[in-house]
Amino acid sequence: MPIKLTTQAYCKMLLHAAKYPHCAVNGLLVAEKIKEKKKDGQPVPILCVDCVPLFHGTLALAPMLEVALTLIDTWCKENRYVIAGYYQANERTKDYRPNQVAEKVAARIAENFSETAIVMVDNSRLTMSCFEPIVAIYDHHEQKNWKSREVDPDCFEDWCEAQKITSALLEGRNYESLIDFDNHLDDLRNDWTNPEINKSVLHLC
Amino acid sequence: MASVSELYDVGWEEMRDKLRKWREDTNRNSEQIVDVGEELICEHGSKLGDDIWIIYEQVMIAALDCSRDDLAWTCLQELKKQFPDSHRVKRLSGMRLEALERYEEASKHYDQILQDDPTNTAARKRKISILKAQGKMADAIRELNEYLEQFVGDQEAWHELSELYINEHDYGKAAFCLEELMMANPHNHLYCEQYAEVKYTQGGLENLELSRKYFAQALRLNNRNMRALFGLYMSASHIAASPKVSAKVKRDNVKYATWAASQINSAYKLAGRGTKENKCSVKTVEEMLESMQITMS
DSSP: OOEEEOHHHHHHHHHHHHHOTTSOEEEEEEEEOOOOOOTTSOOOOEEEEEEEEEEESOOOOSHHHHHHHHHHHHHHHHTTEEEEEEEEEOSSTTOOSOOHHHHHHHHHHHTTOTTOEEEEEOGGGOOSSOOSOOEEEEEEETTTEEEEEOOOGGGBSOHHHHHHHHHHHHHTTGGGGOOOHHHHHHOTTSOTTOHHHHHHHHHHO | OOOHHHHHTOOHHHHHHHHHHHHHHTOOOHHHHHHHHHHHHHHHGGGSTTHHHHHHHHHHHHHHHTTOHHHHHHHHHHHHHHSTTOHHHHHHHHHHHHHTTOHHHHHHHHHHHHHHOTTOHHHHHHHHHHHHHTTOHHHHHHHHHHHHHHOTTOHHHHHHHHHHHHHTTOHHHHHHHHHHHHHHOTTOHHHHHHHHHHHHHHOSHHHHHHHHHHHHHHHHHOTTOHHHHHHHHHHHHHHHHOTTSOHHHHHHHHHHHHHHHHHHHHHHHHHHTTOHHHHHHHHHHHHHHHHHHHHHO
């Protein structure tokens, strides 16, 4: 069942990309652990309520990625979340296809969560106003292929809200205070759950 | 919008000094440089003396990063007026063309510099950057290798090459570049730590042991390098968990991993003091380390 993005998840992804315009960035998407499916047999869409920005710059090295996955997995368990997806924005503006790194990390996530999705940010359409959704969502099909799906406002919990709040935070340069896992490793006091930004998002809702 | 000097209550000298610090640290905080630099140039240009030229260069490059072609053009014109035949300024012209994605013209610019001065390293490196921007990674790698055969001591180039190789998943060659950097900079903990990460990613028992050694070396050079500490923990844990090692090697690595885990815990406790949110971090790390210890033994 395809994933849906909340405002907080979408917003923080774009803030991460905006903070490091000259680097590739990546991160994890987390969803709430759902217990039952709807009674009429229709599967409940998976709602990605939050994202954890991971790294910027060189994404293709393993050790810190392993540390991040394990640490965030533990954090998820404490908060009844599950790692449900992976996002990436490539270094070059016109490059928006998932690469080997994206596929490898997603495959790793898929070991624990079968509906894992890859979300790629389309850098060339990243603007202050973001009138359209600028992500591509890839789902896993057989033969280990990732296929992109049509992205429309239905892929969001509330697209209008997401667009307005993301735009406001980009203009307000809130990305300057976004913390990713790299920042955390530079100084452990930096909190990768980004409570301040979460508060700002909530405040604007 | 309030000016920088109003927002942060600083005078022009502090702004100038901040720009110098950013130049020396080679930070790529282009938005800040544009904010501070533009105000400094417009409001206090006359007080800067000869410093103004290097500030024009710094602000111009930052302006290109922020798509501020108006500001970049102004700075470029001032520099062209002052230094009409300079190759250094010509290179900046080329960079502006690159920012506008006019790669063919930019390349011609650099070719003209190289015709005049075949040893101009800046122009050669810009040509390689164009290849990278166009996604021609194999060509960029080839050109950079040729460049390094001539200019063997160029640290920036070696580092750029190691990154290109990492992005192409050619970890063996990336390791070679980092070895060059480590030889030239034996006290730099960052190169040791990156080398260890590359070796770890390459995989295999031998590379894991090497990676552990270099994480340890990075820690010796800087005992606050968290990546090195985590890396030491991860590599030692994996070696201890491997079925191919002798009992002694397993014992030793369990010891290293346990030591690293306790250091990581202390570091988190130290960082978490005083903040409620970070207490969650401390607990999370403890649990993570415990769960990994179980899989290890």
